[in-house]
Amino acid sequence: MAAAWALCLFLPGAHAQTTQEFTLKNGMKVIVKEDHRAPTVAHMVWYRAGSMDEQNGTTGLAHVLEHMMFKGTRTLKPGEFSQRVAALGGRENAFTSKDYTAYFQQIEKSNLEKVMALEADRMANLVFSKDEFAREIRVVMEERRWRTEDQPIPLLYESLYATAYQAHPYRHPIVGWMSDLQTMTVEDTKHWYERWYAPNNATLVVTGDVDARRVLALAEKHYGRIPKKPLPMTRTQVEPEQQGMRRVIVKAPAENPYVALAFKVPTLRDVEKDDEAHALDVLAAILDGYDNARLNARLVRTDRVAVSAGAGYSNINRGPSLFVLDGTPADGVTTEQLEKLLRAEVERIANEGVSESELERVKTQLVASQIYKRDSIFGQAMEIGTMEMSGISHKLIDRIIEKLRAVKAEQVQAVARKYFGDDKLTVATLVPLPLSEKKAPPPPKGLRH
Known part of the structure; x- marks a missing residue:
């Protein structure tokens, strides 16, 4: 993720x-x-x-x-x-x-x-x-x-x-x-x-x-000779406050079960003021931002309770954001058990915090992992366009880096405590059905991406 x-x-x-x-x-x-x-x-x-x-x-x-x-x-x-x-x-x-x-x-x-x-x-x-x-x-x-x-x-x-x-x-x-x-x-x-x-x-x-x-x-x-048009006035519906946990079960042919937990969290709107969004970004990196991050290190490598375990947070959007924990349980482990184990890793941060050494290591990984983007002409265009479409100026790209570097351990602990309760959580569970004997059809002709 x-x-x-x-x-x-x-x-x-x-x-x-x-x-x-x-x-x-x-x-x-x-x-x-x-x-x-x-x-x-x-x-x-x-x-x-x-x-x-x-x-x-x-x-x-x-x-x-x-x-x-x-x-x-x-x-x-x-x-x-x-x-x-x-x-x-x-x-x-x-x-x-x-x-x-x-x-x-x-x-x-x-x-x-x-x-x-x-x-x-x-x-x-x-x-x-x-x-x-x-x-x-x-x-x-x-x-x-x-x-x-x-x-x-x-x-x-x-x-x-x-x-x-x-x-x-x-x-x-x-x-x-x-x-x-x-x-x-x-x-x-x-x-x-x-x-x-x-x-x-x-x-x-x-x-x-x-x-x-x-x-x-x-x-x-x-482009300059193309006339402008009056743009429609839209009123996007505002999502009402979620008042309790939601669950959905999906039954489909699959090799393994799977579970995804989506928590409603803030979106980055103001680069200077929205410190919680920066802290959530760092939290995602602590959980799943590099090979030896917490979820993979503990649940997959050490305890071997999951085949895969991940975390993801996208805070550059026009609309609201979700923080997602997900994974595939190992043999003998249920999705219900993996769900609790994923949440336990966030609860551990909420209760115990993050050491300064881990925080600095993770922030270095988070920032340094992006240096390769600068080697791509296309990647640079993608980042500029994505920022602009979300309503955040491309001029603030470097400022976001500075804000990430400034995130403190207590800020990460604070968001882990604040946003990962039951009331803002939606859980989706995949219940695998037997795989069909029939081979998957080829991609449709004309598929562009």
């Missing part, structure tokens, strides 16, 4: 890099990070529209439109966008999250303008073909079956989110509920595109061997 949810931060001073921010007249934000170590560029467009912006009955719409963005414009045939990027020797893809949708290309620096022109074209000139939609919606439904319905742990997490959140749209899966996909129309995707895909709802992030002023000139040339 921790590896997948870890906060991606860059160490200041690892390389001399310049980041500049601009805003075009049509409201599009442009962020450029120069990194001249290799003649490559990452070009990303982020739209602040994800599955949390959908309505009941049309879940999955943000993701379906992501697929449709590769199905042609007024000047490009279906699939031609990807063919042109490939012909330039580049790679491209897209992804949808609960908070945003993003599109990217990684190319040799001399081809930046060409991919920028392509991306600007589909921001303004997407074509909605009923035939292409009919083919693509089948791909998405197969993707849902392959990635969620036929996969026990993703299926469990779908139920976990739907149980932990009763009002907030985080309760819906990004891929959408199958019944909504079955009734979705091409007009639905067109309406979503017209509603959200506007320069004033987009952030362009370019990292790599570029000159910021040159990138700005290209952005003005290609």
Whole structure:
């Protein structure tokens, strides 16, 4: 869990890099990070529209439109966008999250303008073909079956989110509920595109061997001519206070049982003031931030009561956050027993605290583990975009590192005491059914990510 949810931060001073921010007249934000170590560029467009912006009955719409963005414009045939990027020797893809949708290309620096022109074209000139939609919606439904319905742990997490959140749209899966996909129309995707895909709802992030002023000139040339749109006023439902433990059981074909415990905890909103979020980040690292962290060292290696045990906390979100403990019990151990053992590790920190030596070791691991992100041009673009979409400026990336370094042992102990009781807890348990003799189907054709 921790590896997948870890906060991606860059160490200041690892390389001399310049980041500049601009805003075009049509409201599009442009962020450029120069990194001249290799003649490559990452070009990303982020739209602040994800599955949390959908309505009941049309879940999955943000993701379906992501697929449709590769199905042609007024000047490009279906699939031609990807063919042109490939012909330039580049790679491209897209992804949808609960908070945003993003599109990217990684190319040799001399081809930046060409991919920028392509991306600007589909921001303004997407074509909605009923035939292409009919083919693509089948791909998405197969993707849902392959990635969620036929996969026990993703299926469990779908139920976990739907149980932990009763009002907030985080309760819906990004891929959408199958019944909504079955009734979705091409007009639905067109309406979503017209509603959200506007320069004033987009952030362009370019990292790599570029000159910021040159990138700005290209952005003005290609994106600057696209008119802004009036953006919809949305009222995201606020999740009501949870008043007691919730449980959900998922029965599915699987090799092993599994349990996940999700506690409602604060989200990082103000980097300077939200010290509890920084302390929770450190707590996650103490439990599962490196090979010899507490959960793995005690439950897996020493006591051998779990095949796997993890902790994860994602505090960079537009919506609320969960702190998750999870694991697969060893033979002879029940999920109920593992559940208690996972909680006992947090209770041990709540009762006994953390030594200064362990805290410093963990913080060093937490910060140092991120240095590799700075070796990736694409990783830098990802971090900038993710921060911006959550409402936290990319300019505060290094400040978050400083705040993590400043976390004290008593702060970690305090959050361990405060947020891990029963009243804010949702537990999801996987009860394995016999595995089918039938082999798993291959990934659906057209699957992009």
